[in-house]
Amino acid sequence: MDLSYELKKRFGYDQFRPGQEEVVQSILQQENTLAILPTGMGKSLCYQLPGEMLSGLVVIISPLVSLMEDQVASLRKRGEKRVAAINSFLPQEQRKQLFKDIHTIKFLFISPEMLNRPDIGRFLTNLSISILVVDEAHCISQWGFDFRPDYLRLGEFTRLAGNPPVLALTATADQQVERDIIQYLQMTEANVIRQSVDRPNLKYFVERLNSERDKTEWLKNRLTATSGPGIIYVSSRKRAEELTRILQQDGHQIASYHAGKEAGDRHIIQQQFLSGELSWICATNAFGMGVHKENIRQVIHDQLPASAAAYVQEAGRAGRDGNRSSAVLLYVEEDEQKVRFIVQNDLPEESEVHHFVAMRKSGHTIEVSAELAGISETSARLIQYYSETLTIEDVLKTFTKLKYDKEEKLREMISYVSENTCLREKLLFYFDEHISDRYDVCCSVCGIRSEDWLLNKSNVKNNRTLLNWEERIELLLCPHS
DNA sequence: CGTGCAAGGATTATTCCTTGCACGGTGCTATAAT
Numbered sequence: 437m438d439l440s441y442e443l444k445k446r447f448g449y450d451q452f453r454p455g456q457e458e459v460v461q462s463i464l465q466q467e468n469t470l471a472i473l474p475t476g477m478g479k480s481l482c483y484q485l486p487g488e489m490l491s492g493l494v495v496i497i498s499p500l501v502s503l504m505e506d507q508v509a510s511l512r513k514r515g516e517k518r519v520a521a522i523n524s525f526l527p528q529e530q531r532k533q534l535f536k537d538i539h540t541i542k543f544l545f546i547s548p549e550m551l552n553r554p555d556i557g558r559f560l561t562n563l564s565i566s567i568l569v570v571d572e573a574h575c576i577s578q579w580g581f582d583f584r585p586d587y588l589r590l591g592e593f594t595r596l597a598g599n600p601p602v603l604a605l606t607a608t609a610d611q612q613v614e615r616d617i618i619q620y621l622q623m624t625e626a627n628v629i630r631q632s633v634d635r636p637n638l639k640y641f642v643e644r645l646n647s648e649r650d651k652t653e654w655l656k657n658r659l660t661a662t663s664g665p666g667i668i669y670v671s672s673r674k675r676a677e678e679l680t681r682i683l684q685q686d687g688h689q690i691a692s693y694h695a696g697k698e699a700g701d702r703h704i705i706q707q708q709f710l711s712g713e714l715s716w717i718c719a720t721n722a723f724g725m726g727v728h729k730e731n732i733r734q735v736i737h738d739q740l741p742a743s744a745a746a747y748v749q750e751a752g753r754a755g756r757d758g759n760r761s762s763a764v765l766l767y768v769e770e771d772e773q774k775v776r777f778i779v780q781n782d783l784p785e786e787s788e789v790h791h792f793v794a795m796r797k798s799g800h801t802i803e804v805s806a807e808l809a810g811i812s813e814t815s816a817r818l819i820q821y822y823s824e825t826l827t828i829e830d831v832l833k834t835f836t837k838l839k840y841d842k843e844e845k846l847r848e849m850i851s852y853v854s855e856n857t858c859l860r861e862k863l864l865f866y867f868d869e870h871i872s873d874r875y876d877v878c879c880s881v882c883g884i885r886s887e888d889w890l891l892n893k894s895n896v897k898n899n900r901t902l903l904n905w906e907e908r909i910e911l912l913l914c915p916h917s
Numbered sequence: 918c919g920t921g922c923a924a925g926g927a928t929t930a931t932t933c934c935t936t937g938c939a940c941g942g943t944g945c946t947a948t949a950a951t
Contacts, residue, residue: 499944499945500944500945501944501945523945523946524945524946524947528948547944547945547946548945549944549945549946550945550946553946578943579943579944583942583943583944584943584944584945586945648920648921671941671942672940672941672942673941673942674921674940674941675941694942694943695942695943695944720942720943721942721943722942722943722944742942770918770919770920771919772918773918773919774918774919774920774941776918777918777919777941778941778942779942781941782942782943803947814943814944
């Protein structure tokens with residue numbers, strides 16, 4: 437089959453980006469496919485092209501309503517009008533109408549929660565589905581176990597829909613995430629297409645400091661001395677607001693972003709960052725998914741992320757254009773406890789589990805039971821999910837295991853900041869990759885300073901790219917991976 | 918578990934320290950009563 441012809445005809449591109457063609461081929465051969473491709477831009481083509489070529493409905497499971505809207509808009513813009521999204525923003529009436537007209541739709545976007553509703557799931561399983569796409573598939577591993585359990589139920593739908601080929605898409609997945617995706621989507625004989633996470637143009641740095649104040653000072657100096665665009669990741673909404681205020685006073689174009697803000701404001705801020713009106717974003721981990729900005733120069737972490745996979749994902753938002761970029765992690769020893777508290781705290785205690793289950797048994801709804809047991813809505817949903825198939829003892833064991841796993845992941849980050857081995861090597865190790873060649877200029881452990889790697893404000897005008905010949909060759913051999 | 922802030926007390930200026938308490942991430946969905 438001449439895929440290049442199809443690509444040119446339908447999308448106007450002359451050639452595929454690395455990995456794309458292989459993924460499209462795999463799907464056209466009806467194989468379950470897990471595609472781990474670093475940039476966001478090329479991934480939607482992986483289902484859009486085969487979707488156009490095959491008959492039947494393409495169902496795309498998407499984690500965020502805003503992401504669905506973006507995808508719908510971009511398909512429409514390309515001229516594909518057979519697109520729809522089912523989510524809570526679609527009024528009942530229109531949803532009913534959509535179900536009547538479903539044969540006129542080619543690409544249907546839906547959240548896992550909606551898909552798992554019996555009425556909606558059953559309706560969709562009766563249709564002819566050509567591809568079941570799971571976008572941002574790492575969410576299965578990252579959110580499924582302790583935040584959005586509906587992600588763990590997707591396999592049931594796959595089975596009930598008669599096992600259409602599944603295409604799982606993500607930018608970063610270590611071995612564990614890969615195993616989780618394959619297991620929970622019930623992807624038998626999955627064809628895994630993986631590109632290296634190594635990015636020669638992105639250098640890693642750890643800065644050990646003594647207090648929160650020192651971090652603030654460091655950031656003040658950093659933003660004065662070096663250029664954006666950049667993202668500062670912080671651990672709380674409050675810190676995001678505070679830091680933003682302080683840095684604004686220094687005259688920087690910066691805004692805060694977190695889940696406590698209105699959807700409209702979040703959208704505006706994201707747009708301003710994309711367009712360059714804002715050079716910095718100070719955000720919690722709410723920021724990033726679906727953000728396709730090529731020229732981000734710096735990602736700075738004000739605190740430890742919960743795992744190496746999360747760190748690589750967040751830091752990897754820098755330097756997609758292939759130009760010099762840096763990922764700095766600011767570390768104060770006490771941070772370990774802080775992150776541990778946040779990460780462990782949302783899993784319910786044994787007594788809370790018993791209390792909640794007792795309330796459910798006496799006939800209360802999930803919401804009321806949660807209230808009576810004094811636990812969060814999220815905790816309640818988790819207990820509800822696990823107790824559907826497990827005994828109480830096994831539910832408790834599961835939570836203990838999850839806490840243990842979270843601790844293990846946190847340890848990866850502790851070792852990242854405290855052990856004296858090459859940072860890049862360590863991150864690659866978590867992804868089961870090995871350094872094939874060493875660079876003279878590598879990371880803070882190997883002995884470069886981020887100020888020297890980044891172009892600072894005084895020389896940015898004169899020297900756009902200060903690469904020596906070795907770095908040029910690296911970039912040639914490994915064009916923006 | 919650690920931080921940062923507000924309140925309280927000691928003290929004798931408008932400042933200094935202790936104590937106590939709140940707070941700490943990620944998103945879907947739901948359709949009640951004003």
